[in-house]
Amino acid sequence: MEQAKQFTSPLRKILFCTDFSENADxxxxxxxxxxxxxxxxxxxxxxxxxxxDAQFWKSYMYEVEDVDNKAKRDIDAVIDxxxxxxxxxxxxxxxxxxxxxxSGEILDYAKxxxxxxxVLGRQGQSGLKTVLFGxxxxxxxxxxxxxxxxxxxxxxxxxxxxx
Numbered sequence: 001m002e003q004a005k006q007f008t009s010p011l012r013k014i015l016f017c018t019d020f021s022e023n024a025d026x027x028x029x030x031x032x033x034x035x036x037x038x039x040x041x042x043x044x045x046x047x048x049x050x051x052x053d054a055q056f057w058k059s060y061m062y063e064v065e066d067v068d069n070k071a072k073r074d075i076d077a078v079i080d081x082x083x084x085x086x087x088x089x090x091x092x093x094x095x096x097x098x099x100x101x102x103s104g105e106i107l108d109y110a111k112x113x114x115x116x117x118x119v120l121g122r123q124g125q126s127g128l129k130t131v132l133f134g135x136x137x138x139x140x141x142x143x144x145x146x147x148x149x150x151x152x153x154x155x156x157x158x159x160x161x162x163x
Contacts, residue, residue, distance in 0.1 A: 009038045011147075015115040017046050017106050017140075020078055027121035027151040028083055034117060034149075035091050044113060045083060047075060047097040048105045072097070103139035115146050122152045 016031035018024040035043040049071075075097055087093045098105045110118055122137045141148045 009041075011038050011041060011116045013042045013044060013113060013115045013117075015044045015046060015106075015110055015113070015118045016083075017048070017118065017120050018083070019047070019121075020082065021121065023121035023151065023153040023156060025082060025121075026153075026156040027119055028086065030149060030151055031119040032086060032088075032091075034119070036088060042092045042094060043087060044094045044096070044109075044115065045079065046106060046109050047079070048102045049097065049099045050102055051100050103136045103143075106136070106140050107143055107145075111145050117146060118144055118148045120148065120150050122150050 011034060014031055014035050016028055018028070031043060035041045076095075079095055084093065084095075096109065098109070106118065109115070118140060120137050120140060137150055141150060
């Protein structure tokens with residue numbers, strides 16, 4: 001009788017992208033699930049601040065000294081509260097934020113880090129009401145150098161209603 005060949009996952013690096021929306025938070029469960037099931041897998045979190053928002057806040061808050069570091073600390077606090085505490089200790093968790101074109105930064109990061117899977121929520125919005133996962137999801141899915149898992153907001157609602 002032939003023995004079954006042991007499965008080796010091609011996923012070693014998973015990229016979760018967040019705009020801190022409810023749907024992005026829900027999609028994070030899928031990113032964690034994928035990482036937990038694969039020994040030695042890294043979980044990357046990327047938050048992109050669109051260039052236009054970054055420039056607006058810098059000009060609006062010109063009197064605040066060290067605005068970039070304050071923004072970084074605020075983002076770190078949100079990541080710690082919403083995500084870091086949910087990651088099992090045995091999973092390497094790499095966090096990065098960038099300023100620029102949302103889809104462009106996601107695609108660049110995926111290429112630079114040789115990401116194997118990108119996990120995105122769809123139809124999310126940031127606190128500044130900038131749509132991050134709609135048109136962005138489409139661009140990432142079309143041009144990604146790897147697999148893309150898209151979690152629609154409607155799925156979260158379906159799961160909640162079935163419990």
